[in-house]
Amino acid sequence: MVRCFGDELRRRRKEKGFRLNEFSRSIGYSSGYVSKVERGVIPASRRFAEACALALESYEELVALIDEGTTTGKEISDMKASCGLPVPPSHFSGRSAQLDRLVTFLTDESSGPLCVLSGMPGSGKTALALQGAWKAAAHFSDGCLFFDAGHESSGGVEDILLSLLRLLDVPEKKIPPRSDAMASLWRSQIAGKRLLLVLDNVLSSADVVPLLSTEPGCKVIVTSRKRLSALDDAARLTIGVMKDAEADALFRTIGGEQAARAADHSVRAVVDHCGRLPLAVRIAAARLRNGPVLTVEELEARLSHEAHRLELLDDGDRSVTAALTVSCDALSTEQRRVLALLALYPGPGIDLHSVAALANVTLARAALLVDGLADVHLVSHESSHRITVHSLVRQFAGLVILPQISIAEQQAATRRLLDHGLRLAVAADKLLTPQRYRPPVVLDDFPVKALPFDNRIAGLSWLESEWRSLVALCHTAADIGLHSLCWQLAFALRDFFFLTKRWGPWIETHLRAVECARAGGTRAWLAISLHNLGVAHSDRGDLTVAVGYFKQSLALYQELDDDHGVVNALSSLAWTELYLGDYVKSMDGLRRALMYYRRLGNTRNAAITLRGIALLEAELELCPAAVRHAQQARAEFHALGLDLDAVMAVNCAAWAHFRSGDHDAARACYEEALALADGCASRYEKARSLTGLGNIQQAAGHRDRAAELWKRADALYGGLEPMMLGEARVRLAS
Template sequence: MDDPDSRPEFRVLGPFEVRVRDRTLELGGPRIRTLLALLVANADRVTAVSTMADALWDVDATPGTERTVRTYMSRVRRSLAPVAAVLGAADLIETRAAGYALRLSPAFLDAREFERLVPAGRTALAAGDPVTASDRLSQALALWRGDAYEDFAGTPALLAETRRLHGLRLGAVEDRVDADLATGAGEALIAELTALSEQHPGHERLWGQLMTALYRAGRQADALDAFTRARAVLVDQFGLDPSPRLTEIHRRVLDNDSRLFPATGPVRLPARPRTDAAEHAPAGAVRNDLPGDIADFAGRETELARLLAARAGIAHTAPTAVVIEAIDGMAGIGKTTLAIHAAHRLAEHYPGGRLFLDLHGHTSGQAPITPPAALDTLLRALGVPADRIPHDQDARAALWRAELAGRSTLVVLDNAADAAQVRPLLPGSAGTLVLITSRRRLVDLEPAHILSLDVLPEADAIALFTGIVADGRLTAEPESVRDVVELCGRLPLAIRIAAARLRSRPAWTVGHLADRLRQAHRPLAELSAGDRSVAAAFALSYRQLDAPRQRMFRLLGLNPGPDIDVPAAAALAAVAPGEAERLLESLVDDHLLEQPVTGRFRFHDLVRQHAQSTALAEEPEPGRRAALRRLVGFHLHTAHRGSRLLDQQHPPIDVGEPPAGCTPAPLRDDAAAMTWFDVNHQCVLAARQAAEDAGWDTCVWQLAWTLDNFHYRRGHLQANITSWLAGLAAAERLHDLAVQARAHRRLGLVYGPFGKPAEALHHLHRSLTLSREIGDTLGQAGVHFVLALHWTHEKDDEQALEHATSALEQYRALGDPKWEARALSLIGACQSRLGRHEEARAHAEAGLAFCRERKDVYGEADALDSLAAIAHETGHHGDALGQSRQALTLWRLLDNTYRQAGTLASMGDAHRALGHHDQARAAWQQAIDLYRARNLHPAADEIEKRSANLGSAAPPWPPGARSAG
């Protein structure tokens, strides 16, 4: 290949991707991706059809499954067509007797490139060139973007390859650490080696490397402790004694052996003085325990102003009272940073002392400080001798309050677990300001004023990132800077870590950092530096929950929608709604969940990723699948009831019984149904996608059906097309001709007003063929009805009338008066445009009478639209306007914004004909706004032309634009 930039890339060391010319290919659904992954893992070797069938369905290959596999393989070939085109090959996949083989050059596969670079690094290390070795091995490891084949964790056929690659990766990491140690590294490796030894406790080599790094960092005691932990793990978990090599490193640590340093000699570290937090301040000195101020503090102007105003109780209470400000927020939101910064700004006003105490409410590996222990520390900080401090908690609290009396003191209680931990530490007299930080909202700390922190505004987030990095790369890439802070969720801790990583890597661009964060499943892995990690902060918050809240948290990570309400969460977790609400509200108090509006809950983006990974790690696969099935069932059954309320004449489907533990939301009437759909639309769409990904084909087409009425009323045509295309594919997989006919019919209806008449006609003809094949007369009538609408839109009224008449005849034969009435109205509209006005009026009036008699409000509005069109055609513009107004009232009663737009357009036409140009433009503008809001731009453009020149034009979509079935 002449152009190396066009070389295709097959990436399996992380999320599965195929890239060509810097573009990631859309490979298709999960089954297509699984087949391609199998072929890549066995590149240039045959993958048996039986292996493919097992991976897709967990069944033995049968003649039926083999045919299906071969069908899928044609889609795999289509997905690889851009790769084949770049390589100048007709096909990359060879069909063999036993299966298929993918012809793939090793240079195109990141796993093979990794395997090429690792031996080069090991060769350099063996040759005594650790710098080159570290470089080669780092290059190899940089190819990893996550776990190998991480999209296919549940595919047994890929398990052996995945384990092989992970083994190679760990070996490469150990070799790279050896290379780094040989160059003199030590302290910089500690965090990485600590994590690795915890993940792979049976690897003695890692323990030895960790001990060496700790010793080089001047942490001899920690190195010895690491050996103790390693020995305990090896004996308890593996029944092994430490190897002679590990024992030798231990001996050298004990002996301060210089051989633990590289040949250039040991690194001499300065001695660190010991400090005691309880040591008394010198006589007459003002106690100041505040940590150093934050040099790169950014934003929080409003919150900081409130804390500064609290100095004299200005913000909330009388100047003579104790002022207590409790700052809460999610992990990494910047609570401690704000409290310390505010404390430094306030320090000069508190000559009695500035005390700081970390209560360890959320500290990894350390239990929260008990109130008696906290009081002991605080009293000693005030200079109280140990022999004066009582043992009883209440007596200590009383002495604490007495010692503070008359002093002007600032107390920062950081990292509180809950109100019970803090309450005994509160002062009782004026002149004291207490700043408390906690991940939990301390609503039960009665005297406190609550200050809840949200993520940073964009400008402040950018300022924080810029202040930390502080170099010219940011000026050149302002959009990438915005991308990075948004990918960090504007969470201060995440921004600080991302900025620190960029600052420490001069070769990186901001865009490269953004790309790394943008990769699927990557942000939390990337947001780690040294001993700081966003994921670790979230994990700690999760571990401190009780079991029911932990379960709800991780199950919420399975929710595919943007948010969730109480009934849906109850179904997800199979608990009563009251219990679900309690758990959700508690997670809000713990800042693991947000409540943007009453009754709806969502995750911060990074917390969502942590919840997802926690669910995968801790919730068994059957439990995850059952929870998702309950959630999909909840949306299906609730949406089905809602759709039936919106149009009880819509041909029903049988959705069976809800899954066990799932109770659909109660919907009283069509107004409640529209409200539910408006609020939950994106959630139902996400449930349909989740059903598709899970292979629940029946749910896929049923969800498309349940959304159809709502999509039509709101004019969500693109969403309806997407849903029915998925429903059609599901019906084809199920070999259900009746559902296929229905899907084609619905697609034929929505493609027309979407400006794609050829696609509409294709689907309608296919639907008619299938309906005839299975003897579905009602379906045939529905297709003729929609074809009449189609040809009206195409301004072929003769064909429109022919199909409308066919629909009427079949509805009459079926004895369906509702659709007979609607067909009469449609015939009237067609006849009017053909100049047969009297026949048209007679048909439309008959349709109106039918609908009024049967209280069919939809049909009544439809008939009034037809009569208005006839009146307009015959020059009776006042009558047309009156009938359109009646129709508009009914469309608004039905909350059908799509049909409101069409009626408003017709009203504008009538006003124009009457010379009411201002009223015409006003009606047209309302129609334009409704169409634009639903991305129906062709219809809106056509009306705008009328408004611009007041020229004549036909309505953008005729009356009767609602199909049967």
């Protein structure tokens, strides 16, 4: 008799031209359930029959089959269609791509039963889950339910199963005592239903698995501070901090009139202090709207004080500190120690080698501990060997967990970190410029350990990723009185900053180095640091400032009877005089320096000086001599394996050819330099070559070609200084 209704349903569905999936969507039941009814596997309820009859416009005929008792067996109890979802937080902002993915998952029966939303505390996981659930609620005709699995009153999955079975009107006496039996009963009761469960703050995968079913119309959304990696087949959304514009919009929406009319830069400063964490942004905005009369600028000023920031991000009902405390309470003792020590690291990110040094553990152990912290979203991976710590997590760790570690242990960890950073910086610098003159007092006799790089390119890549942290470590060393570590770090970073033209951090680190050298009474390092400050200012075109530093350095070297230092200072002054147009003084100084370097066998410095003489000769229009000396310098650089210096020499020869009017020879040299510059990662020298090639096209009357080459140069390195480069002067005059 069961087949009578099923057969009639299939016949009428096909007669109307409905495909199974299309028909099931129209009546709000899963295609699997409809198929089972049509095949007579399960009986149809009256409610199901009514939905089918309405869709097929055959109410009397199909419902009559039900009324006549043609279905056999006991009907499945229908859960009352209800939406028990909490009201989602107001002023939801951003997350459009993730919200679309969640809604698509909920409405696509082929996407599986489970989606896990995980992220750090306060990232807005629940808000996103509820937004998605409400948008898809109409798809779940048998109801949408919400459970806070992490609430202190929650009895875990057994409590949830018991609540669900009661909602299904299962008599108490028929609910088995065992959780696995309850789960089996739950799955049998939801056959053919369309039901959504939202499980908030789930602590363990074991609290989810018993609730899953194979019913295509039933879905489960889980939010958790953990990744819940054991849920192998789950769809996953990782919820991070908000994008800048999204965080700005959320703050303005919640913050009222003050926030709505505030300047963009003030709003951005506030949300940056909040780390673009939705919970923090909401609390800050609510404080602005509901608290004492404040402007956004005043709120930003208060939040700028790290020591009080977490206190401000607590409104009594919501608290960033409380949210983070819950996550930290679940950590092991060793994981808590590592998280606390990470607060000592001054940079924005840290590699695993540095974590190992900081915690005084092996690299393998550091990786495992970091993975544990990442699993609960207290740190995040930039790559397999590098992590970042959110600013609010770092502040929480420093204020709440770090005080539990003794001052002696904190100091030892900081010293290990500084020694490690300096050791790697020195090793990378030696790969970058192996022929560079280094004072013998540089402490590079560190224990031999495996390095994260073993060649120039790898060392350069490491410096590129770590220089910000090394700059921060330089400041740390200065702040805690480890003067020698400060000036040595500054010295080790100098050539990298020269290559990449990062004059700001170059000057910043050497100002601290000068401060530490003076505080430590170390005149030799004071002279070195002053000289490098001069080189930085000279390289970016601040020539009069550079001259002042060179003269201070020269006086110190003379007092110390340091002939090498004296000649370096005189040579640097001669380079500055070249750029200032005092060619007579410049030539005299460069020739004296060249003789001295040749006598000492300092081939690298001699070749650099020879390149300076070639540039000077080009300015004096002694072009054949300039080309000859530039080519000689290039050969010496090549023999030493100094690729960057060789590129600079080839560009110098190109400039000399251009000055002489031999544009074909200039083009050949610029093109050679352009190709060579790729090998030493110098965007600056590539931009110089392209500018020179553009000048040649301009001189030939090809303005469009020149403009295209100059555009490429600007994309690589905008703003070549005309005072420093002849190519830039020619372009400027065009």
